[in-house]
Amino acid sequence: MVQKTLFALLFLPAFAQCGDDFATAVAPFFEQHCNRCHGEKKKKGSLRLDELSRDFTLGPDVELWHEVITRMGAGEMPPEDEPQPSAAEAQAVMDWLADSIKAGKEARMAKRARVAHYRLSREEYANTVYDLLGVTFDPEAPGAFTPDPQWHGFERIGSELALSPSHIEKYLKAAREIVDRAWPEKPPREIKSHRRAIDIDWNNREKEKWIEDLGILDQVRTEIWPGHTLSYLRPHGGHGHDSGVYKVRIKLSGVTPPGARPPHLSLFSKKLDRIIYEADVLAPEDEPVILEFETFFPSGQNDVKITNVAPGPKNSGGGTGQPGEFVFTTLDDPKSRAPWQRKLTDDDGNPLYPLLIFDWIEWEGPITEPEDQKKRDRFAPPPEEEIALSKLKAFAEAAWRRPVSDQETARYRKIVEDYDYKTGLVAILASKNFFYISEGEPNVNRPTVNNYELASRLSYFLWGTMPDSTLFSLAADGTLAEKDVLRKQIDRMLSDPKSETFAESFPHQWLQLSKVGEFPPDEKLYPDYDQWLEKSMVMESLRYFAEVYQNNLSIDNFLNSNWTMLNPRLADHYGLPIPKTADFERVTLAPEANRGGLLTQASILSLTSDGTRHRPVHRGVWLSETIFGKTPPPPPPNVDAIEPNPVDKPKATIREKLAAHIADENCAGCHAKIDPLGLAFDNYDAIGRWRTEEEVPNGIGKNPPVDASGSLPDGTAFSNAREFKEILLSDRDRFARAFVEKLANYALRRAMTVDDEAQLSAITTRAKANNYRLRDVMTELVVSELFMKR
Amino acid sequence: MLIPMRIISILLYLIPALTLAGDPRIALDSEFPAPGKAKMISGEITLIEHVNRRGILRPDRDGTINKYYWDLPHSFEMLPYGSIYYHGAPAELKDIPIGTHLHGQFHLGPEGPFEVTPPVSNYAAGKMARPDLRSVESQYSRAMLLEDDFSFYTRNGITWEIKNITEDRGEIVVEKSGDDESMTLRIDRGTRVWKDKSIASRDDLAVGQKIVMNLGWGTLLGSYKQDALCREIWIDEASRLAATDVQRGIHIEHQKRRGVPALVIKTEHDPGKGAKGWLTAQLYEGIDPELLEELKNAKSVLTQCVEPSLRMYNVNTSGSGRVESVTEIENPPPGCSGIELRIHFYEMQEGHRKGRTIRIAERSWFRPVLPREELLRPNDLRAFSVEPKYITGRDLPNSPQ
Secondary structure, X not given: OHHHHHHHHHOOOHHHHHXXXXXXXXXXXXXXXXXXXXXXXXXXXXXXXXXXXXXXXXXXXXXXHHHHHHHXXXXXXXXXXXXXXXXXXXXXXXXXXXXXXXXXXXXXXXXXXXXXXXXXXXXXXXXXXXXXXXXXXOOOOOOOOOXXXXXXXXXXXXXXXXXXXXXXXXXXXXXXXXHHHHOOOOOOOOEEEEEEHHHHOXXXXXXXXXXXXXXXXXXXXXXXXXXXXXXXXXXXXXXXXXXXXEEEEEEEEEEOOOXXXXXXXXXXXXXXXXXXXXXXXXXXXXXXXXEEEEEEEOXXXXXXEEEEOOOOOOOOHHHOOOOOOOOOOOOOOHHHOOOOOEOOEXXXXXXXXXXXXXEEEEEEEOOOOHXXXXXXXXXXXXXXXXXXXXXXXXXXXXXXXXXXXXXXXXXXXXXXXXXXXXXXXXXXXXXHHHHEEEEEEOOEOXXXXXXXXXXXXXXXXXXXXXOOHHHHHHHXXXXXXXXXXXXXXXXXXXXXXXXXXXXXXXXXXXXOHHHOOOOOOOOOOOOOOOHHHHHHHHHHHHHHHXXXXXXXXXXXXXXXXXXXXXXXXXXXXXXOOOOOXXXXXXXXXXXXXOOOOOOXXXXXXXXXXXXXXXXXXXXXXXXXXXXXXXXXXXXXXXXXXXXXXXXXXXXXXXXXXXXXXXXXXXXXXXXXXXXXXXXXXXXXXXXXXXXXXXXXXOOEOOOOEOOOOEEOOOOOEEOOHHXXXXXXXXXXXXXXXXXXXXXXHHHHOOOOOHHHHHHHHHHHHHHHOOOOEHHHHHHHHHOOHHHHEO | OOOOHHHHHHHHHHHHHHHOOOOOOEOOOOOOOOOOOOEEEEEEEEEEEHHHOEEXXXXXXXXXXXXXXXXXXXXXXXXXXEEEEEOOEEOOHHHOOOOOEEEEEEEEOOOOOOOOOOOOOOOOXXXXXXXXXXXXXXXXXXXXXXXXXXXXHHHOOOOEEEEEEOOOOOEEEEEEOOOOOEEEEEOOOOOEEEEOOEEOOHHHOOOOOEEEEEEOOOOOOOOHHHHEEEEEEEOOHHHHHHHHHHHHHHHHHHHHHHOEEEEEEEEEEOOOOOOOEEEEEEEEOOOOHHHHHHHHOOOEEEEEEEOOOOOEOOOOOOEEEEEEEEEEOOOOOOOEEEEEEEEEEOOOEOOXXXXXXXXXXXXXXXXXXXXXXXXXXXXXXXXXXOOOOOOOOOOOOOOOO
16 A cells, blocks of 8 residues: 555646746755845846746747756756755756756647637548548548647647648648649549569569460469569559559569568559558468458559568568569479579478568559548539539538528638639638638637537547538537436447547547657667567557447456467567468467557557667656556756767676666656656666566676666656566556546647646546446546537 | 378389389389399480480381381380480480480380280281371380490490592491490581590591491381491590590589489488488499589588489578588499488478489588479479380379479
8 A cells, every 4th residue: 555655746746846836846955055146136147046036838938947957956056065965956947946846838839718729630631521521531641741840749639730821832732733623624544453473573574475475474473582673463454544542453473481480562652652552472482362452542643562571681682573484473383483593492492581472462443432422412513603602601511510691601702713613622621621620709708618619629539630521410409418328339439430539639649659660770780670579569569449439348468468469470470380370460479479558569568678678767758657657757958878889898788887877866867757767667678578688798707687677756666678567557547647647648638737637537546436447438528518618 | 091192103113013013124213123023125316305305216227016016106204213325424304416326225104014006907017007006115115225336336445447448438347345236327527526525527447447436227127237327436536535525524514403313211210300401322333433423522511302303493492411421331322423421401301202203412512592493393394205204103294383
């Protein structure tokens, strides 16, 4: 019990401390150590601490308070020749100020005018466009939208999503493109192409007649060894084609050496400058699979390259092409490969490398599904002007997700009259009413959201898109906010496939997964690291969250579990048996696997590392923020980095170097709280692999053994990550409280303040009754007062 | 369930052997044959396609063949491990003049002992000029060994003693050592008589000399024993040693440029290391001690995957490996030198497979240039075909190169 209490105190949310009075908490300290120089008499550095505002919601003085922390943290203040406070005293003051600044900042962020505007994230924009018009818009295409700014990983915090002139230009351009694609001047030219193995194999294309004479044209396949790329998979030969969604089918085999990970198919679009499809392929040579997917292509010529992203020889060596009479049909045919080419199978016919064996690829599109066409038909350009105006209003209401007055549509009617109907639609989509979610009324100070605002809040929370017709009609009836109705709607919405957006988007933002790969690991230190591993790491965490979500499991699973979601690439990375299927599957973990829960997933362990080594302090900060909702104060400036191990000194772990690094008492205070949270995971290297000794590139002697033990400030000791996770679980309410706050950040698109504290705690308490099962936690949030609060 | 093509091709290759319950007379490219199963056939070499190690013999009228089937061509191809000796030293077909009388050991080809039935005729086969006529021993088309008289008799420790010389020095009668078998040999102005290390003349021949000779054409009458034309005669030990030494030098240079051939016995791979691994190969019979010594001391070797004809694809297609061990095996089978090498490769090639032939060279041996017609890449300049030829599924004439 004592342990729990101490633990709770350690991670008490920031704003809880802000309630302490400045006069009693820190003023005596300043009076004793600071005000003699920074007071009425001296004003050294033009700074008077006694005159700084105690209101931490005010911008300019908060900056100065921040400066005070950094000077104290760096040991500059008080100066050496002045009486020194104890380290604990100084630390307490710095903590108080840091928490107050944080609380003040959050209060400022949450400070809302009568009307609050929250710009749609680019993902939400694209989802909304699709639901409105059945048009797939690619916000990440080159020249489309820029990435959304983040606040602690969240991409939809209203105060962060500012608008610049370049945004307006991009919104206008996007609106034109969307309307043109919904109702093009002439019907798009549909193409259907089939490209055979021989078509993409440059060496064999010239030999088609000879191969046909041999009678083996239909047997010809193209082998793609690791690192091998073939171009010319483009949908329409060298010709351009119309933009839209294309259906793709690809037939191929993927063979794997015994005990190794499978080949990895990657299709890269040069024009989109990204991978449009990738998958591990596990299919015997004589039992190829047909993979199907859809992709968006802009208009013009789109080149697509196929690559086998798997470990293997870096150079093409003698492996290139099929020279002379050698034409690939099967691995077992001696005439498939020239004798001097790289050996691909052993003498028993087992592949030596993960190989893709390509048969064909088919392209079909642009495709328009009937339900998409139906969406467009609702607002299709009508022949008569009068109807056009009524359709215009209907379109504005749908696009702006609320009733629209005639007065509001007047300017758009004018555009229709001056130009045409489609230009009017473009203007509606380019309006702030479309790309902003607005809550409140200019002339009324309304404390809660209305039904339409609630409908949008609900649908953007759970679906990441605009409300559907059911939500609109409940909003129109004015019944949506009724608890029973709301609960029914939550059940409906959580069962809808659109809720997959939440299961993907929320964990991505909450766990700050966009940081994975931010510092690409050094190729020499981590030669096994590749893009697919990086993506698999992220997918493990997302699939893990989705599994908890789909099965409504307790959020305890985020802290620890005896299972995870693995694909072959990640299983190989973890040194676990490789699954038989290419996709992710739920795998039960033995204790020796040293995994379970989110915290020991490679994504989390690597996003907190840099390109060369693990960073225990960063791991500690991440854990503090993400699991406890507590942001530690920033480090003082000009802190020396930890230097690499000298070549003439015994090899030392990062932990050992860190201990020497933070010998300064002023640093030790913060580090004592943060570091144990990260050091607990020292058994995992910078890319999340388990280890028992730390590899130190330079220095004398053997690599030192890992020490993942530690103790919390309350004295609770742990010896490794497993024990640490057990300690976390023993204080599950604290995590649940922080998790609820993160959910609220995401749902309400704003930071929480001390004003929200009581409601957050109430939601947490109610959710506990259902063992903190994820969907129940979400439901409790939605039916809470907090969710209704504007 | 598809049957892998490699298995099919191996089965096709093995079908005759399988149906013959593993007839030991059949020799395959992929393994050394059983000892003592080859058939002796001797005759005059009438056509040589040295690049593909093929040729045609006109078998001797030695009394084993019905006279109506005399002189029919006996097409053969050298087995990859088949050896050729000339002047008592290893040789290539190109070293042997057309018209030289050779002793050979032959195995059945993959078709096994098929029946050869020349058309019934009252006429001598030679007069019919039918292109499809072939020797009744054509089944034995896989040459394990070819050697000239010099090599054959020297290997067997046989010399011939001159018993009589005609007055015009047009014929000599010789008698086999340790035997009373005698032959009458014709000699003429073209007969080279070797004495010491230089050419002598017919006048240097004398009754009582113990000679070694190479015969030329000699079967146009009843038997070569009655009518053999003798092209070369070595009348003393010094001349014989000189001839052998020159031929040995020729062959050493030939093999250095191309590498010594060997049969891949097995390959082993490091799991997870791709094509990296070890190759074990046994050198073919006839490796010169000088070359073997260099190979034993080689830190690294270059290998070329070659056709069963020992023909190379290209000089630029070599693989590189490190010799880990050189060992001698006891009682090596025919065609095998008994020398086994274990070589480590960072990357093996497709041709590094059990049953394939490779050439192995100490790194400094290979030269960047070889006679163009010897190479299969970028195209085969020897488009014409000399029998026998075994057509397999994918082989079509005029393959793209």
